[in-house]
Amino acid sequence: MSAPARPGPVPAWGPIGALGAAVTASAEVVGSCVLLWGQTVRLVRAGRISLGATLRQADAVGVGSLPMAALTCVFTSAVLCLYVTDLFSRYGFNEFIGMLMGQVVVREMGPLLTAIVVASREGSRIAAELAAMKVTEQLDALRSLATDPVEYLVVPRYLGGLLAMPLLSLLSSMAGVAGAYPVAAARGVSSDVYWGSVMRGVSVSHVGGGLVKALLFGAIITIVASRTGLHTGFGAAAVGRSVTASVVLCILLVHIADFGLALVFA
């Protein structure tokens, strides 16, 4: 006879239950991000803005991330251009290479890669800063000095992100399109053909679409990173968990928003 089974925790729904729990938890987090976003926008509308702090944040996001974002765009564009040139030149489509590179980089790759770089670099910084302030009671100290942490900490980060992201994305995209050219040139595509094709292919609305995306990504990253930081648990380990959660959630939401916008703009 076997011993009676020990009454363990009831594995209610197995993997489905785990998935359900994960979905509920994510919905909760996204919901509280939306609330924080609303709160931030209300404060901005009410003019509760510190210009100095906003510019410092814009500088950190924009100037700080430019080398990494541009580098990522240049290399990714160059590799893409390699494949495109190989394929297109085989069929004599050289005059379409610049067009394709321009559109793909300006509308999609530039904003997206920039957002991923900023989510990793600045999203993690914002989450870590606020999380450290949470665990050392600095957020409580702010509140006890009658200062709203959202106004003092989140608003400048949010506005700084909004200010910096479009510019950053535009510069990285330009660097990407330019960085792809030498690859095409090495395969015998002339400067006139490449740049003429870029000019014909990229319209003002493409650039505008890229800027709108960048703006939205900037908002997502700064709000999600702030909310994860502000909601940190207790102790040093919680800071690490918040940073990881922030980067994962930022990148995930950026992809979802990117896909949604692509559908809208298409």
Place this chain on the structure above:
Amino acid sequence: MIEIRDLAFHRGEQVIFEGLDLHVAEGEVLSVIGPSGCGKTTLLKCLAGLDRPSAGSIFLNLGEDDGRVDLAALNEERLNEVRREIGMVFQYAALFDSLSVRENVAFPMYRFWPDRSEAEIDAEVRRLLAQVGLPVDTTIGKMPAELSGGMRKRVGLARSLALQPRVLLYDEPSSGLDPISAASIDRLILSMRDQVGVTSVVVSHHVANVLRTSDTVAMLYGGGLIAVGPPDEIAESADERVRQFITGSAEGPLTDID
């Protein structure tokens, strides 16, 4: 000045305390003692309007214009106004570590006294740093990370004094200080009371100092107040648990495991 009625705080399932009733008269020093983890910091955070209690009321008497308010029932916006009247000294100082000592102490001044000149603020910062017993010229330019724990604590105290609050909450103000600095903090608490009429709630583990400096002592244990009274009464308490805490003995009802 402060009246706590039937106050309870729950953290999820865990009951931190329940049914607290306590009264602190204007200009009085109330000390809260009790073993680690009994909820002293939580109680102070409720009094500061930082944590919202699960039940009960905290009435604060703020004079004619504000009248009597219940911290537990105010919304965040009203709380923010009331918090200016309440200073809190945090257990680990909670200095803003991206700001220098000067900027930390001046922080509330910049926010609430926009018309003061830079020179006036500077003078006020220096006065406060001197008041908490810090060497002004060598500390004012430092960053919090460059200070010792005791110095940070005193900067935190200076910061919470900046807006001249009517209520001061001290979370272990003298832990981590040498005996002389601890005594000077005690003197500061008393001088705030005697000269400015500040009402204070002090959480402290220094039983001897507590008995010397407070008007009322309350002991928090097991989720409730087991003794409240003037220091000499507490010192003579018949309650075994209070006696053990006061004498600091390792043997007794507080450490008996049942």
